[in-house]
Amino acid sequence: MQFSTQLEEKFHRLAQHYPVKRSALVPMLLFAQDEYGFLSKEIIAEISRRMDLTVLDVEGTISYYSMLRTKPAGRFHLQICTNISCMLRGGDKLFDHAKTKLGIGNGEVTPDGLFSLEEVECIGACAWAPAIQVNYDFHHELTPERLDQLIDEIQRVSRV
């Protein structure tokens, strides 16, 4: 399996950063996921082969890290923090609101594949709570109304 030129370049650079090959494994998995949306059996097999590891070993590593996934998420993955600092500022209300608005539960994907939703642990935005991440982008001090606007905007832009 051949990855995109960009990803191959990233892998090539990574390989030069470490005296021990396996150190590049977690970044490789995350970067591959960023490009393909999730870690398919094919991707896992290819990365295992390149790293001289068994598929089982790589899968065992993947299962430890909460950001690595072996099933597709939505194109826009909404991660809503409900940990203590966000909870105190309405984070779980925001999470409930998102469930209703999108009509999906925790860990689910909308039928059109546009959104997925996840209740996450502290994302490091406690002073600007409640906060969420859409893919890697942070959104701070959200209200249910601002969350609606954000979702509507994504829908509008992606229909064009």
Add this chain to the structure above:
Amino acid sequence: MPSQPSEHEVRVLSRRFGLPNSASIDTYLANDGYRALEKALKEMTPDSILEELKVSNLRGRGGAGFPTGMKWSFVPRQSPKPKYIVCNADESEPGTCKDRLLMEYDPHQLIEGILIAGIVVGSHQGYIYVRGEYRYLIDILDRALEEAYARGYLGKNILGSGFDFDLYTHTGAGAYECGEESALLESLEGKRGIPRIRPPFPAVAGLYASPTVLNNVETFSSVPPIIVNGGKWYAELGTPRNGGTRLFVLSGHVKRPGVYELPMGTPLRKLIYDVGGGIIGDKKLKAVIPGGSSTPVLTADAIDTPLDFDSVAKAGSMLGSGAVIVMHEDTCIVRAALRIMQFYAHESCGWCIPCREGTNWLKKTLTRFHSGGGREEDIGLIEDLAKNMLGRTFCPLGDAAAMPTIAFVQKFRNEFEMHLAGQPCPFEKHGQLVGA
């Protein structure tokens, strides 16, 4: 994104925040950037740098508060293996978001601090381990590293001194546990982030079983100002044995939450009321978690506690990561305890049974309690279960889950009693915990 600066701040580490292009090497160089490195390479020896650090009373900003100079001095000078510098940028302790700003607005200060650690222990390679969620920071850091290489502050023969150093970013992929030093090293080696038994400590056998210095972002970022201005100057900013300033993260029920740089020893009252503008809705203060979710809660009467490691310890808690989480009178303590335990149960890696089982049983018991199904004997059971986790695990995650739980039960027993015998949570009627 940084909060409006407060007039009470003493900005040492954060003084370049808010400058135009503060992350760029040009801004850094125009504002004392890499002066510490130059001084360290040309005018100082590893021993004299260590001496300044010891005089400075800089203590680890990740949470444990271990004296930095002492930590670096544990690395053997002679080693047949290469030595490594690892920066812990896995900031994941709930309540904490300060390292994020240090990397976003002043990445070169961090790079310079890491370089000085390299000079002291004779290391030529380092990694910045950044939590996966902070992807945009990896881009910012990589740009800064590129600039530093291009200007000769990284790579071979730095500033013509003969000293070589290579530095790379490394991404995590979602795991609180990897903020713990030994789990972080396992993760950096490409494995599951399972903690290691110690000794040996990382100073002797860390990354790839080689001598390793491992410090938090804020700790490394504190080093350049100490080298430029002297350890004595830094020490005098704080209180005895607690040198300098630190970035406090103020969150929860305050009017002006934010990240504020204040001298060590700043009273909690000043942080909450003067810097933070007081409690939202001018409600009464109920409780404060002073150093991130793993530190024992303080009651409102601890409001005059000076925020340094020793004073907070004397008050029965820990200054930890400097994350101050404020809760007002409408907060349900049982719910807060439950939410924190949910987190630890989710993050327990499962390696040590007391932690794996303990966090899950506590989560179940607290869930039942909060929903009104608590029995009187459960209060003692929660405390007993938590106490039995203490000190029985490879890494501090078990303690991190147990300590706040014990404090919640001991200091707010009445609130647990209010949830007994099928009664609904008495705080839900206040519109839950929402105050914003």
